[in-house]
Amino acid sequence: MSADRPRVLVTGAGGFIGGRVVEALLELDRFEVVPALRRWSTAARIGRYPIDPVQCDLMEPDQIADAVAGIDWIIHCAVGSPEVTIEGTRNLLAAAVEAGVARVVHLSTIDVYGRAEGTITEETPHAVTGRAYGDSKIEAEAVCRDFAERGLEVVILRPTIVYGPFSDSWTIQFAERLAQGSWLLPKEACAGTCNLVHVDDLVRGILLALQTDGISGRAYNINGPERPTWQAYVEALNQALGLPDLRPPPAASAKSKTRLVEPVRRLVKAAFYRFEKPVVAVYQRSRLARGVMKWTQSTLRKVPSPAEYDLYGRAVDVSTERAEAELRYRPRVTMEAGVDLSAKWLRHEGVVRPRA
Secondary structure, three states: OOOOOOEEEEEOOOOHHHHHHHHHHHHHOOOEEEEEEOOHHHOOOHHHOOOOOEEOOOOOHHHHHHHHOOOOEEEEOOOOOHHHHHHHHHHHHHHHHHHOOOEEEEEOOHHHHOOOOEEEOOOOOOOOOOOHHHHHHHHHHHHHHHHHHOOOOEEEEEEOEEEOOOOHHHHHHHHHHHHOOOOOOOHHHHOOEOOEEEHHHHHHHHHHHHHOOOOOOOEEEEOOOOOOEHHHHHHHHHHHOOOOOOOOOOHHHHHHHHHHHHHHHHHHHHHHHHOHHHHHHHHHHOHHHHHHHHHHHHHHHHOOOHHHHHHHHOOEEEOOHHHHHHOOOOOOOOHHHHHHHHHHHHHHOOOOOOOO
């Protein structure tokens, strides 16, 4: 490995976190960055840089072998179906062993803790909930530990609620609901703890995990510097966007809408996970199908799910004591600063328009 410019492969480079990791590594100018993409259509964000992405479908061993050839470190940000999350991770780590990769940083999630409340540390037991994302990440972590025991250096990071520019789940979707006046959660339902971590703080954690010695096989929670309530986050974002004051709905009517929409939500998710490639193909070829899918997606985003009620109501403090002690991790982006940056980006991108 070159001591000056290690070659770093970033999987999922077309996504929210992977894209920001690529940008940050390039801005530091200390690494030779190799972005890995499953589909070339996701390269728009990183396409403005003078770099050469590689195609790397984690279910295609030949593509993985080509991508990891000559790589020193891997930052594994790619997400997908449960099969991709589990078997794709296994394929990637196997190829890393064959290629002599020095270290892999695997991005997991605090969803591996299930519905735990109170203070959560890395010793909090994993909990299978029946939710595909968290359950598949539990199995992917088991794959990582297996490879670590066999000699590959693997470090696991469990970020909390990652927000900031390009965040679909925790920034764009929230802003769209607020801009449309469709924040349909009563205030008392959002009194739980919002463990926000700005994407730039997560990138700091990733860089520390790459370069800290003696931590192979370890897992670390990555959280932000504050523990606001979900209501505080929503109100801060709403205010930063210059939107009218929130008017929370009565609890009974809000829950009624959730019950009506939930069967449709489950059907859509099941269809996408089982038939992802055919669905994408139809979306690309048919204008009518695109319109129907976008309308369905927009409707589902407006109405809170039972999982949201559960998440926004839980009192949880995800501790970063281990990351602070062993990685020297120090989150820097406050909620006020992170929300302000997010709002400026949202307005620039035209997601919302400020109040006249």
